[in-house]
Structure formats: C-alpha cells, structure tokens
Amino acid sequence: MNKTTSITVARRRFRLRFGGHPRVLYAGLCITIFWLILALGANVISPFNPNTQDISNVLDPPSLKHWFGTDNFGRDVLSRVIHGTRVDLQMGLVGVILPFLLGTVVGSLSGYFGRFIDMVLMRILDVMLSFPWLVLLIAIITVLRPGLGSFYIAITLVGWVSYARLVRAQTLVLKNSDFVHAAVNLGYGHLRILFRHILPNALIPSIVFSMSDVVLVILAGSSISYLGLGVQPPTAEWGLMIAEGQNFIVTAWWITAFPGLSIVFLAFGFSLLADGLGEKLGVRE
C-alpha cells in the first residue's frame, strides 16, 4: 500500500478564493509591513535616542528638529514612538502566539478525544468566559509583579480560551468527515491524524481570528501599561507614554496624541488584515 498517495490525495485542501476585494488584504499587509520595518529598523530610523533627556528642550511643540515634539523630560517623541513600535508589536504578536498554541493543543485534543476531557474543558471554558477579559488580566497581573512578563503570562492564561473554542468546534466537525474515516481505516494513529490531517484545516478560523486578536492584545497591553501594570518606565511604550503625557495634556497635547494615533494606525492595519483574510478564506465572524 502506497501510503503517500492515498492519504495526501484524501486530505482536504482549502482553496484560496481570489474573488472579492483583495485590496483590503493588501492594504492591511502594507500597513503591517510598514510597522514591521519601523520596529525592526528602529535603531536606524529614529533620529534620536529614545531615552536621551534634554532638559533645555522640555515640552517643545512639533518642529523641524523634533517632528513630534519633546516630552517633559526633553526626550524626542518621534523616536520614542518608533521605539515603542517594537514593544507594542511584540506584545501583539507574542500575546497572540502563546494563547494560540496553548488553545489549539487543548481544543484539538478535547474535540478529538471527546467525552470526559471535552466535558471538563467545556466547563472550564464556561467559567473563564464569564470573567471580563481585561479584569481577569488585571487580577492575574496583580498576583504576579507588574511587568511585561506578567502580562504575557496573564494573557496566555486568559487568551487560550478563544482559540480552544474555535479549534474544538472545527475538530468536532472534521472528525466526522470522510478523509478522517479513511485515515482511521488505514490504521493511522490518532495523534498523527489529528496533527497532520485535521489541524491544517481546523486552524483556518483561528488564523483569521488571530489577526483581530492582535488588535485586542495590543489594546489590552497598552491599557495595562497605561494603568501602570505593564511595561515600566523608562521604556518607550505607547500606552505608557500616554499615561505619562496625560498630565501635560493642556500644554503639550503631542505627547499623548502621537502614541495614541500610532496605536490606532497599527490596529487598523491588523483589522484590515483580519477582514481581508476572512474574505479570502471565506470565514465569517
């Protein structure tokens, strides 16, 4: 029996549909890549060191020298925004990948093996989904020490639930499809079927969701930092910058405006990606 032919043929392939509006997807990609370049090349691109204080030029409005002005320590806001990209982008990506992995493993195992494990998981899901997301994050970070690491731990503990739910639902459906029955009849082990045959198809809604999840995580991360529970000064992070600049809002609006606009723009890029991917892969919310 030629193993490679029968099952690779039987494996269902999703086809990318090229109808609709790929421009949404491309726009999202462009914006995201822009931010990625900014983050990777932060040291090269930013005109000043983000932490260099310059007391003589405190609270300067935007000018040719300081495009985004300076803050209350005389630090160049533009450079801090550019460097902040690294932190916020990292928060968004890491804060999604970790829950994605954990949730996928749990959800697929639960959906595939079913019965007792599944029942337990559903109860846990019900309970965890009853907690307001952000509040639970805050509660967990309270227990650990405030900081970026705590944020990652907290978001993994809270965020895996959505992915588990999505993957479990897909696994349940795919478990009963023909190509899986074929694989079982051929005597393939459960784990192999799960990981090589079911998962590639089951992951599609999760991948689309993960794009909009990045937006949620970035907003959560910057909110947590704003509250003082996340990234600590003097690191440049957009939420933190907004908190620091809030006291000077009347005299120096630029300290809060530009980081905020950056959050909006970065989130916009990922939202477009989520919409574009969703259209292309035929997934709805």
Next chain:
Amino acid sequence: MNAKVLEVRDLEVTIDTPSGVLTAIDGASFDLREGEILGLVGESGSGKTLTGRAIMRLLPSRKMAIRRGTVCINGEDITQFDESRMRGIRGRTIGMIFQNPSSHLDPVMTVGKQIAESIRFHEGVSAKESLSRAAEFLRQVDIPDPNVRLNSFAHEFSGGMRQRAMIAMALACRPKILIADEPTTALDVTVQAQILRLLLDLRKRRGLSIMLVTHDLGVVAQTCDTIAVMYAGRLVERAPKKELLLGPLHPYTKGLIASQPGGAKPRQQLPSISGQPPSLSSFPDGCRFHPRCEFSKSACQTEIPVLEQVEDSHQTACLRWHDLVRQKVLGAA
C-alpha cells in the same frame, strides 16, 4: 383558444462577472394562456428558474439584468415598468411560489400573519379582518384547522404543509398568473402528488394560469398542458404535452424522455445523454447542444437554430428535426 395572459419575446438576461458579461438567458420566447399550465423544463443551470425571476423582475443579484426582450402582461410590457409600478404588479397580477418552503417563510412571524400581510397591504383592511381572510386561504389549500394554524410558526408545519402555506400566501393577493418554481422538488413523492393536485384544482376553481418550472418530466407529465424545454439558456422545444412526450422533435428532449426510469425495458441499461451541460462561461458556438447530440452535423457547430413552427403549435430549435420526424414515423427506438 384562450387569451394570452403572458407573452415573453426574445428575453435576454445577462450576468456581469469578473470574466466578462455572460448571457444566462438567450432570447427566450413563449406564451401563457388563460387557465393554461405551462411547464418549463430543464436541467439545473438551464436558466429556467432565472426566467421565472426575470418575469417577476426579481433577479437574485445586482449583477444580473434584462438586456433585451419584452414581457407582456395583458398587453403591457412590464420590462419597462419602474420599480413602484412593478410592485403594483407583483402579488396582485402575478405571484410566485418557491422551491424550498422552509427557507422562504419568515421563521419568527406566524404563518397567519404572513398570509394576512399581503391582504392588509393590498386591500387596506384591518389586521383582524386580514387574519380571518387568511384563514379562508388556508382552507382553500386544504390545511386542516385553519383558524388554529393561523397562529403556528413555519417550523411547526410539515414540508407539504409549508408549501401549501406558501401557496396560500401567494394566492392571498389574488393573482391571475402564478409562477411555481420547483414547488415539489424539496418534498416527498407522496406529498408531491398532493401539491400538484392542489395546483390543478386551483387552476380549475380560480382560473389561475400557472407557469411550472421544474427539472422533473414526471411532474410536467402529470400537470401541464404545454411543455417548453430549456437548455443552456435557450428554449429548444415547445409543444402541447402529449405531442412533446410522444413525438419529441429535439434531440435533447428525446434524450430527456428516454432517460426517464419508467421508459427502459428490463435488463436494459438506462440510456442517458452523454456529457455535461455547458457552463455559463463556455457555451458552444452554434447549437449549444451539439457536443452531446447524436444527430449533429457540421452546420450545427456554427448555425444557431431558431425556434420554428414545425407543426400545429409544435415548435423546435433544431436544424435536423426532419430526421427526428422520420424516426418517429419509422418507429425507431
């Protein structure tokens, strides 16, 4: 002969797709007379459902349009009507019932209210009055306990009853013409027979003229007076039922009839038409059936056959229909 209530001439419907403008219905022409039941037969994709929708000016997508042709009801060409005039026609003059009654009924509104709403709107009566009239229509379609059933929801009905309810809904506007789009396809065979009998009955009792769209020759054989056959967007044959079924003058019709399960002799392989119907974007030149036709000659690949009168009220669009007549006379299998 009765007066014509519906006259369709050279109807052309196009679809705007990423790969260009495609013609879904290419010059269809037929009539419907008062009290007649016309069967429009074809495979999926032949354009038969679209024809019904086009007549109602309810094309399913914004990318579709009636490019040419006329649809005359009582002498007026409704393709020229604006939307508000068209709304005056819909329901009141020409009604439509659909294939899948479950999805075509509002799930959160009682059936009674759905029937009553056309009465309320078209005749301006009160809600209470329209509901009691709705009960009367439920009775006309043989739904037992109509007054109780008024307050039921669609999901509480069986498939056959849902279809009856939909017929009642269409009748409530008192149209002269009814387009029935595959009314029995989603139903069990026994229920099918009941619904068809109901349609025949309604024709007799109320003088309805019905255009019955279906892929099932058995259905048209039971109910229709005249049959029109569509293939790949074109009308290929049209004749009174008996003549068409006993003496088809188009190879496609012939193939359709021959492939009916009842026709084959025991231990004979069931004949079928070889090949697949063409897709919208790749219609063959000339006669669209020629790739699958056992009678095709070279002219069939280039010349488009036109629907021509062959005998008394029998029309066919085939360049070689005389060969078929010869076969009929000679009694060849």
Next chain:
Amino acid sequence: MHRFKFVIYRPIQMIPVLIGISLITFILIHSIPGDPVRILLGPRATKAVIEAVHAQYGLDKPVYIQYGYFLKNLLHGDMGRSIVFKMPVLGLISERISATLFLLVNGLVYALALTLPLATIAALYQGRIPDHLIRLVSTIGLGFPAFWLGIMMMMVFSVWLGKFPVSGYGRTFIEHLHHLFLPSLTIAVALSAVLIRNLRASLLTEMDSDYVAAVRAKGLPESWIFIRHVIRNSLIPTINLLGVNLGWLIGGTVIIETVFSVPGLGSLLVSSIFTRDYMVVMAITMVFACAIVIVNFTVDIITVALDPRIEL
C-alpha cells in the same frame, strides 16, 4: 409556555459556573505572595487578631477546607475587609456599584443610539458611499484605545470647550448625566465600532435571505419588509452579540472610570492594586464575573422570547 421551563433549569446549570468562578477567585487570592492574613489585615495587625483571623478563615487547615471556609463566608456576604478603607468589602462594593451601573447603562444607551441608525444606513446603502464610509470609520474605531479616546475627549470637550466636567459623578440624577456624559460617550464610541459591523452584517444577511425574496414577490415595499421582517430577525443575533461583548464593556468601564475619576467599582479595582488592597481586587473581579453570568441568563431569556424556533 413550556419553552420557558429552562428558566428553572438554567439557574441550576449556572451553579457550577458560579462555583467555578469562586474557585478561580480563590486560587488567585491564594496565589498572592505573602501571608494572606497580613494581606487581609495589613501590616499593623496585632498577633492576637492574626490568630483569630487564622481561625476564622481556617488558614491552618488544608487548602480545600480553606476553600470551604471561603465559600461559607461568601454565602454569608463576607468578602473580607478592605485594609485601606477599613470596612467590609461588601459594603464598599455596594457603595460604589451605582456609579458603575449608571456608566454602563448610559454607555449602552448611547452605543445603541449610535449603532442602530448607522448600521441601518450602511445596510440600506450597501456598496455605496455611505456604506463604505461607515465601514471604514468603524474599522478604524476598532483600534481606538478606550483610555486614549477618553483623554482626547476630555481635552476637547472639558478643557478646550469647557462644556463638561473633567471628573467625578455629581449628586443628583441630572448631575450624573452631565458628569458621565463624556465617559459614557467614550464607551459608546468604542463599543459601537464592534456593534455596527456585526449589526450591518446581520441586516445584510437577512435582507438577502429567501423569505425576504418571497415577501418581495408579494409586492410589498422595501420599507415594510425592513421594519416588519428584517429588523425582527436581526434582533436575535444582535442581542446575543451584546451579551458576548459584555465582558469587553466591563473592561472598558474599568479603564474609563480610571481616566475620568468616576467613583465606581472600576476605579476602585485599579487603585486597590496599588494600595495592595487585594481582597477588594478579587472581590470586584468575582462580582463582575457573576454579573456577567446573570446578564447572559437574561439574554437567553430574551432570545427565547423573541425566537419561536428555540425549544429547550
């Protein structure tokens, strides 16, 4: 009314969830570094008091027994004491809850006032400029951090224009509305971004459905169809959506209360973290979670009332 028999079943189903919530809260409390009694009582407690509290909460016993004490105390309304305010947490919560409730309801009302017309316009003008505009704005709006939006609003309306107070709650109902206008509006804008997209999609799905085509075939006008058929069918998924987004709404409230210094549960939560008033933090978390469970139950009831297809 046999469909509503789940009104009896569901509360029973809710119990495991509520227990689970208390369990997670307990785990969180237990994970706080340091002697829990010190946490409860603060750094100035005397030895005698510590020992008494040890006994009361059974802190010398195994963990699961401690959980039992925890539950027992909970059911008696004892959620611990606030070391900062020197009063039972329950009392503290009941003092501050009204501001949060007001903010939530107000925000929700404004959100609906924004969402319903905009989503309807977008659906009716699908594919044309109003639709594209509304979709673009709501997509951008998804990325607005609530705290930043609040600050910007404060800057524009309070500082520059001087029309609204920067913080606080006021004493009378009218004053509440006035003080909470900006915070509620901020929440409303953030929530609307999500709701508009979803409601628009619901409306479009219904407008495209088979039964609407059947109603059109009866010659009824679009406005009639929209009001009597489309809206009623779109209502059900929308109400569900509100339930789903409730957790998000509460999270936003916490932040907005902090930004605008509204004396509600959210700002209490945040300040208690920094004052190490841990019991307050955990109690508020639990209260929020239970509130969500109750609201979801209510949403379920409403859904059954609206949708005749559901049999439970």
